[in-house]
Amino acid sequence: NAGVMQNPRHLVRRRGQEARLRCSPMKGHSHVYWYRQLPEEGLKFMVYLQKENIIDESGMPKERFSAEFPKEGPSILRIQQVVRGDSAAYFCASSPPGGGSNEQFFGPGTRLTVL
Amino acid sequence: KQEVTQIPAALSVPEGENLVLNCSFTDSAIYNLQWFRQDPGKGLTSLLLIQSSQREQTSGRLNASLDKSSGRSTLYIAASQPGDSATYLCAHHRGSTLGRLYFGRGTQLTVWP
Numbered sequence: 001n002a003g004v005m006q007n008p009r010h011l012v013r014r015r016g017q018e019a020r021l022r023c024s025p026m027k028g029h030s031h032v033y034w035y036r037q038l039p040e041e042g043l044k045f046m047v048y049l050q051k052e053n054i055i056d057e058s059g060m061p062k063e064r065f066s067a068e069f070p071k072e073g074p075s076i077l078r079i080q081q082v083v084r085g086d087s088a089a090y091f092c093a094s095s096p097p098g099g100g101s102n103e104q105f106f107g108p109g110t111r112l113t114v115l
Numbered sequence: 116k117q118e119v120t121q122i123p124a125a126l127s128v129p130e131g132e133n134l135v136l137n138c139s140f141t142d143s144a145i146y147n148l149q150w151f152r153q154d155p156g157k158g159l160t161s162l163l164l165i166q167s168s169q170r171e172q173t174s175g176r177l178n179a180s181l182d183k184s185s186g187r188s189t190l191y192i193a194a195s196q197p198g199d200s201a202t203y204l205c206a207h208h209r210g211s212t213l214g215r216l217y218f219g220r221g222t223q224l225t226v227w228p
Contacts (some may be wrong), residue, residue, distance in 0.1 A: 004158075006158075031214070033214065033215065035216075035218075041119065041220070042119075042219060042220040043204070043206075043216075043218040044218075045217070046215065048214035048215055055214055056214050057217060058204075058215075059215065069165040086195045087174075091158060091159065093159075093216075096227075103149060103161055103164040104149065104161070104216060105161055106151070106158045106159035106160075106161070107158055108157060108158040109157070109158050111156075114164075
């Protein structure tokens with residue numbers, strides 16, 4: 001049973017470009033979460049999604065950031081017009097059905113560098 | 116504001132020692148609590164999950180306890196090994212906002228041979 005998959009593992013963008021981060025949850029998991037880890041800071045929650053629904057996006061910046069988890073395919077975290085402050089490690093986690101309080105399993109992360 | 120504090124921030128010990136890592140939280144509505152390890156440049160590996168109705172969990176040389184009344188959790192590592200070197204993170208769910216985890220900043224552990 002493969003774990004949570006994220007790609008790309010490393011992404012370099014210039015200021016103003018778009019970044020697309022992908023996350024495939026563990027098999028059988030229907031809940032996906034995105035977290036961001038800024039340098040020298042702890043992990044901060046961004047968004048919680050179930051298939052085709054955003055459950056909690058209270059941690060998402062109001063502008064430039066969006067997330068989706070379509071019926072088919074991976075979850076996507078999209079950052080438009082990236083700025084240097086977006087440079088961070090972005091982690092995706094998933095959990096099985098049965099409520100959002102179950103154990104979360106994390107992917108290896110995507111390390112975004114904005115030049 | 117939910118705050119999770121981990122003490123110490125860094126710890127360096129010789130192998131073989133028994134260790135206690137501390138996690139304290141201000142949230143009175145904590146639900147589950149989860150301990151992770153993070154290796155440099157890598158993702159998080161789930162170590163233990165203490166469910167809302169439980170007080171402790173054990174896995175191999177690891178034992179985690181949860182005391183909601185005092186707002187504390189401890190991770191006990193027995194007979195530490197160099198391979199245990201990593202950053203250890205605690206995180207909890209909050210009863211009213213299922214889904215999101217609130218993280219501490221971690222304890223960076225170095226076990227030297």
